[in-house]
Amino acid sequence: MGHGDECAPTLLDAASKAAASNTNTGAPPPEAFRHCQEGGSIGALPSWYCRAAGGNSTKASGPQGDQLQLEATSESCWQLWQAVRAKRPLVHCITNFVSMDIMANVLLAAGCSPAMAHSLDEVESFVTISSALLVNMGTLSSDWVAAKKLAAKKAVELGKPWVLDPVGCGATPVRTASCLDLLACRPTVVRGNASEVLALAGAAGSSGVKGVDSTAASGDAVEAAKSLASKHGCVVAVSGEVDYVTDGQALVAVRNGSPLLTLITAAGCSLTALIAAFLVVAPGQPLMATSHALAVFGLAAEEGLQLAPRPGPGSLRVALLDCLHLMERAAVVEGARIEVVS
Ligand SMILES: Nc1ncnc2c1ncn2[C@@H]1O[C@H](COP(=O)(O)OP(=O)(O)OP(=O)(O)O)[C@@H](O)[C@H]1O
Numbered sequence: 001m002g003h004g005d006e007c008a009p010t011l012l013d014a015a016s017k018a019a020a021s022n023t024n025t026g027a028p029p030p031e032a033f034r035h036c037q038e039g040g041s042i043g044a045l046p047s048w049y050c051r052a053a054g055g056n057s058t059k060a061s062g063p064q065g066d067q068l069q070l071e072a073t074s075e076s077c078w079q080l081w082q083a084v085r086a087k088r089p090l091v092h093c094i095t096n097f098v099s100m101d102i103m104a105n106v107l108l109a110a111g112c113s114p115a116m117a118h119s120l121d122e123v124e125s126f127v128t129i130s131s132a133l134l135v136n137m138g139t140l141s142s143d144w145v146a147a148k149k150l151a152a153k154k155a156v157e158l159g160k161p162w163v164l165d166p167v168g169c170g171a172t173p174v175r176t177a178s179c180l181d182l183l184a185c186r187p188t189v190v191r192g193n194a195s196e197v198l199a200l201a202g203a204a205g206s207s208g209v210k211g212v213d214s215t216a217a218s219g220d221a222v223e224a225a226k227s228l229a230s231k232h233g234c235v236v237a238v239s240g241e242v243d244y245v246t247d248g249q250a251l252v253a254v255r256n257g258s259p260l261l262t263l264i265t266a267a268g269c270s271l272t273a274l275i276a277a278f279l280v281v282a283p284g285q286p287l288m289a290t291s292h293a294l295a296v297f298g299l300a301a302e303e304g305l306q307l308a309p310r311p312g313p314g315s316l317r318v319a320l321l322d323c324l325h326l327m328e329r330a331a332v333v334e335g336a337r338i339e340v341v342s
């Protein structure tokens with residue numbers, strides 16, 4: 001079956017539907033949110049929790065709300081994160097076995113609602129009730145790939161953002177072919193490490209992938225990312241020491257993070273799920289939404305390292321979650337390093 005046949009709706013269809021619908025979970029807010037909305041206070045919760053629930057400092061986006069006009073600033077980053085926390089979007093994740101736990105916890109800590117669901121029988125219904133979809137190619141098998149294509153097709157049909165994480169693209173022929181199949185299903189954003197992005201773009205000399213780990217620097221994949229983005233009408237993010245984000249024309253650099261993140265398995269996978277959540281509150285602005293999500297994640301790792309009892313991957317894994325949950329405005333405004341390169 002041809003790729004185009006599987007994912008027929010055009011990007012324009014998707015964009016106009018996204019602007020018109022932006023459907024959401026419909027689920028009641030969690031207990032803590034209800035309590036805040038009713039004017040209560042909960043000792044163990046950070047202050048952003050109640051602010052987000054009250055919505056007094058955040059212009060949530062969507063058809064009814066004022067949409068934030070995102071800029072490459074740390075203030076903009078904070079505002080968008082607050083919009084995420086206020087909306088608490090349901091993010092449908094079809095991900096690998098390794099990442100499920102940390103991904104769900106990252107989403108929860110950052111203020112989102114995760115759901116992991118991969119059954120072929122169920123994915124379309126799950127996309128329908130979710131605000132965004134994450135498709136990760138980590139521990140793939142043919143029935144899962146079929147479910148991923150079905151889910152991606154449904155997301156495009158409903159105008160919902162979806163993000164592709166081409167884990168290990170280039171490692172085996174089957175994996176590369178499956179990633180290319182999903183790429184043909186019109187993701188809003190693709191996020192990979194440098195080796196994965198090079199392989200996805202079919203770039204010369206892209207045989208450097210080592211399983212799911214990168215052997216290249218993010219800067220080496222910038223041109224490949226640009227050409228992928230232009231060709232497929234999506235935003236492409238390359239993670240690494242510096243994260244680069246492009247829509248094929250503009251290039252944004254994000255300089256947050258820690259090398260220790262590469263020693264926490266599925267850190268990148270979880271980051272990609274966070275990007276999906278940020279897209280929900282910034283319809284039509286995937287470049288900035290992605291950059292802001294990258295900054296938030298990297299910043300939480302930086303802060304986590306300050307707080308971790310020992311500066312190792314195990315402690316950081318825990319501290320990262322705490323920081324995502326507890327981080328306040330000052331840390332984001334002072335720490336997010338987002339720059340428009342061109
Ligand atoms: N050298 C580095 N310095 C700072 N941050 C880094 C460095 N390398 C990676 N990161 C950060 O680590 C996070 C994950 O990126 P990475 O490129 O390691 O993903 P990945 O290889 O897809 O991960 P995984 O497959 O384990 O999910 C990103 O937030 C990125 O900014």
Ligand SMILES: Cc1ncsc1CCO
Nearest residue numbers: 096098138139167212266
């Ligand atoms: C280690 C590993 N293997 C398949 S997926 C995954 C998680 C990091 O990408």
